Amino acid sequence: MKKSLKTVERRVTAQLVVSHAYTLPLCVRLRYEPTDPYVVHAVFFADCDEPVEWILGRDLLADGLTGPAGYADVRIWSAAGRGDQSICIALGSSAGTVLLEVPVQDITSFLQYTEALVPRGTESGCIDWDAELAHLLSQG
Secondary structure: OEEOOOOEEEEEEEEEEOOOOOEEEEEEEEEEOOOOOOEEEEEEEOOOOOOEEEEEEHHHHHHHOOOOEEEOOEEEEEOOOOOOOEEEEEEEEOOEEEEEEEEHHHHHHHHHHHHHHOOOOOHHHHOOHHHHHHHHHHHO
16 A cells, blocks of 8 residues: 555455456556545556546445445445455446456555545545636636
């Protein structure tokens, strides 16, 4: 785990669920930046030219540790038959849906580091609202 005042990063090995009997290991890099305090960037490294990045709500990940969370494109729930050792994360797009199993301990420790940096409920204090407003107005 790498922690600095600017980012928290952790590499985890997830299992890409291909079928009930077959999974493939998949390297995932989780990254949290206090300047974008509500989200976690998840970069998936597979056998392709470019890694794939998804942006997940930090609260969604935390809520998924205690029960089913999310809907539509991102859903998280406890992996059946694995006790509290793994969670399932389903990521959907127009191209299809992938199902991942990720160790609960990896997500839990990652979130503990992010919450030590920016406690839940205090995220809005990390945003430069003037800069965000200026950016939005310049897009007009």
